[in-house]
Each structure stands twice: as structure tokens, then as C-alpha cells.
Amino acid sequence: MEQSNEVSTDGDLTPRKERAKQKRDLAASDALLQSAIAKRKREPLIVTGVKSPSAITMIPASQFGKLNVDESYQRVRISDSVNELIHVIKAGGEIPDPIDVAERPDGSWWIVDGQQRFWAHSETSQPIRAHIHLVQDRDAEARLFMALNSKRRVNPKTIIKGWPGLSGVFIQRMAHDVRSSLYGKINFENSSVYPIAATDLLKGILIVTTGLENPGGDVITVILPRTDAALKVTGRIAWAEAYCQLLGLVFNLEPRQGKVRTLPMMALAYVAHAKYVQAGRTVFPKSCVMLRKINWDTLVPVHKLEFLPVLIKEIERRWRQ
Numbered sequence: 001m002e003q004s005n006e007v008s009t010d011g012d013l014t015p016r017k018e019r020a021k022q023k024r025d026l027a028a029s030d031a032l033l034q035s036a037i038a039k040r041k042r043e044p045l046i047v048t049g050v051k052s053p054s055a056i057t058m059i060p061a062s063q064f065g066k067l068n069v070d071e072s073y074q075r076v077r078i079s080d081s082v083n084e085l086i087h088v089i090k091a092g093g094e095i096p097d098p099i100d101v102a103e104r105p106d107g108s109w110w111i112v113d114g115q116q117r118f119w120a121h122s123e124t125s126q127p128i129r130a131h132i133h134l135v136q137d138r139d140a141e142a143r144l145f146m147a148l149n150s151k152r153r154v155n156p157k158t159i160i161k162g163w164p165g166l167s168g169v170f171i172q173r174m175a176h177d178v179r180s181s182l183y184g185k186i187n188f189e190n191s192s193v194y195p196i197a198a199t200d201l202l203k204g205i206l207i208v209t210t211g212l213e214n215p216g217g218d219v220i221t222v223i224l225p226r227t228d229a230a231l232k233v234t235g236r237i238a239w240a241e242a243y244c245q246l247l248g249l250v251f252n253l254e255p256r257q258g259k260v261r262t263l264p265m266m267a268l269a270y271v272a273h274a275k276y277v278q279a280g281r282t283v284f285p286k287s288c289v290m291l292r293k294i295n296w297d298t299l300v301p302v303h304k305l306e307f308l309p310v311l312i313k314e315i316e317r318r319w320r321q
Contacts, residue, residue, distance in 0.1 A: 056098050057132050061125040067101065067118060068110045070141070078116055085120035095120070098129035100148055102141040112141060113148040139164035156220040160198045161188040167205065167227035170237065171198055174244050181248030187259075195253045200262045201244075202227060207269035208243040209236040211277070242282035243272050249288040263303045264296045267311035271319060290318040 059067070085095060099114025111118055112133070121128040135141045142162045160168055175186040175198075186201060187194035202223055206212055209230040231237055247253070250268060251260045275283050285291065299314060300307035 056129050060127045066109050081116045082119045089124045101130045102135045112145040157188045157198045165228035166231045181245045185253045195260050204265045204269040205240045208273045211273045250291045271315045
């Protein structure tokens with residue numbers, strides 16, 4: 001009898017039995033598992049320091065005052081989403097998914113997933129279901145947030161905002177330290193008010209500290225740990241600080257003056273890296289006037305990576321020691 005070769009419905013012509021065997025082998029064989037890990041480009045997020053909830057807790061409206069939102073890693077309120085959920089509740093419907101709440105060592109409650117649902121229940125004074133997670137510190141809480149949102153399209157800027165590693169802490173300092181040239185200038189959301197996108201700044205920091213070619217195509221969860229490692233190298237935080245200062249000197253960073261383009265930020269990072277390596281320390285142009293005169297919109301026909309060398313050459317030409 002001819003053996004049936006059942007084909008899956010998802011376009012993969014590998015027989016289902018063979019595919020299932022491959023998956024079982026990966027789970028059963030340490031050698032195959034280690035081989036798969038070595039080939040993987042993205043590291044999974046490992047959450048530690050969190051105790052999983054044993055049951056769903058019903059939180060009455062009278063206790064909503066105990067619930068907090070940590071804006072250092074959470075997304076902002078999305079009014080359209082909240083209004084839609086309010087409509088569901090007022091129409092007699094239910095929101096089945098419980099929210100996830102972190103209970104910090106001091107006993108305070110912080111929403112790590114479900115703030116839109118919480119606001120809808122709060123405004124309708126309806127009790128809400130919740131998973132309560134005991135966390136050992138805020139870093140564990142932030143990792144839990146990212147793990148819970150890993151299957152959703154979370155804004156990369158939001159991931160940077162909550163990243164507990166050295167790069168996330170550094171960018172937060174640049175954004176909130178009044179002594180920083182980027183104070184109040186970094187955009188962690190989809191807002192046109194702030195001229196420097198956190199994602200572009202992260203790429204620039206990675207370039208200026210490592211000289212790494214083209215990090216633009218990598219996902220944010222790959223760039224962040226790479227930048228963490230780069231900033232741990234002796235002297236590299238000073239390089240990153242000098243680069244941030246250079247951004248303030250070269251670009252118009254006034255609020256509502258438009259977003260600084262990604263390509264010029266990357267080009268400036270490459271040139272700065274080369275200058276720092278050559279001098280063995282951070283250096284600045286004697287004057288940034290010539291750099292400020294560059295018309296980034298007319299220098300290249302389109303802002304694509306293929307034209308990055310043109311921008312680098314122009315910055316090098318106008319950089320005066």
C-alpha cells in the first residue's frame with residue numbers, strides 16, 4: 001500500500017508527521033536545541049524575579065485607587081481604544097481578558113498589561129479581573145511587561161522606554177536630565193512634538209560606540225542588548241554622551257520644528273566614531289556652523305541607506321578640527 005503523504009494547509013509541503021517529529025526532536029535533543037539556539041538571530045526575553053499568579057483576582061471599583069501605571073515603560077492612554085471598551089461595558093458586554101498587575105515588594109500595585117481596559121472599567125465604575133504577579137524589583141516588572149506584549153505590535157520606542165539595560169537607562173537620562181542637550185527632545189511615542197526618535201538615537205549610539213555597519217535592519221530587541229554591551233566598554237558612555245551633545249549642536253532641536261531624519265543621525269554617528277577612534281578620545285569640530293548649513297533634504301534624492309556614504313562624505317568634508 002502506498003504511504004499517504006498528508007500535506008499541511010499552510011503551504012509547507014513537508015508531511016505533517018515529519019514536521020511533528022522534527023519539533024519533538026528539537027525538544028528531546030539537547031544537541032538540536034543548542035544548534036537551533038546558535039542559529040537564532042533574536043534572543044528570547046527571559047523573565048525572572050516574578051511569581052506567577054495562582055488565580056484571577058476580582059478588583060472592585062472601590063480599590064481602583066490602589067492601581068498605578070508606571071509611565072517609564074507603559075504606553076500612553078489610547079482614547080479610541082478606551083472609548084470602544086466603554087461602549088462594550090455600557091452595552092452590557094464583558095471584557096474577558098484579565099489585566100496583569102505587578103505587586104512590588106512594598107505592596108503597591110502597578111498595571112503591567114491592560115491599562116486601556118482598566119481605564120474603561122474605572123470610568124464605568126465596574127469591577128475588573130486581574131492576575132496579580134509578585135515581582136522582586138522594577139526591572140523584573142519591566143521585563144514582565146515586554147514578555148506579555150511580545151506577541152503584539154508594541155511600538156519599538158515603547159520597548160526602549162522600558163528597557164532595563166544600560167542603553168535604556170542612558171537614553172532615559174538623556175531625555176530627562178536638565179543638563180543633557182537632548183533634555184525634553186526625545187520621542188518615546190508617536191508624537192511630532194519631539195525631534196529625536198528614541199529608535200534613531202539608539203541606532204546612533206550603537207554606531208558611535210562600535211562603528212557597527214548598518215544596524216538599521218535589525219529589530220529593536222537585537223539592537224538594545226548590543227548597545228548595552230557596547231556601553232559597558234570603558235570610555236564608551238563618554239562617546240555616547242559626546243554624540244548626544246553633537247546632535248544638539250548640529251541639528252535644530254526646537255520642539256515642533258520637525259523630526260530629525262534617521263540617515264543624517266546615522267551619518268553623524270559614523271563620522272564621530274571615526275574621529276573618536278583616530279584621536280583616542282571624544283573630539284568636536286571647532287565650529288558646527290558648516291555642519292548646520294547642510295540641507296539634508298536636497299543632498300540626496302531619497303533618504304535610503306544606499307545614500308548614507310554621500311552624507312558621511314559631506315559631514316567629513318565640513319568637519320573642522
